[in-house]
Amino acid sequence: MGPCASKQGVAHAQRAGTPWVRAGPARLRCRPRLRRPASRIDSSAAAGAFCRLDAESSRGHFAGDLPAEEAALFAITQRPATGAALGEPAAGPQAWHTIPNYNLISGADRIIPPAAQEFMAQRSGATVQVVEGASHLVFVSHPGPTAAFIDRAARENT
Secondary structure (H helix, E strand, O other), X not given: OEEOOOHHHHHHHHHOOOHHHHOOHHHEEEEEOOOOOOOOOOOOOHHHEEEEEOHHHHHHHHOOOOXXXXXXXXXXXXOOEEHHHHOOOOOOOOHHHOOOOEEEEEOOOOOOOHHHHHHHHHHHOXXXXXXXXXXXXXXXXXXXXXXXXXXXXXXXXX
């Protein structure tokens, strides 16, 4: 598996606002997709690839607040994202339109910027809690605040 060679694929991912692509195409690792879903055909180059962060970039971008050994484990066991997931539109009505929702924001996320998370939370009318200094893996690196926030959501909606 080498760097993603498709300029169109990287451009597609950049338009979708994927921070780890903006960090540099050499850090984006892709391999050809083995099969396509029969129900959807996407002509973009990125849609035909599985993309992931390489192990060197993973800790700083994905798991920056985890111990090095644990971050390395996540780096080698991460499930690659498909290029199509970077820009595929939502299908059907979204649950956040009709039910209460909660958003735990990773304050130091380098995959989904906190400002983008805050925008989405505000747009959906979510109850928000920010975990300052938390990476994209806030659920792993800050289990206490995560569990408390889930418990709060459950108590407020039963």
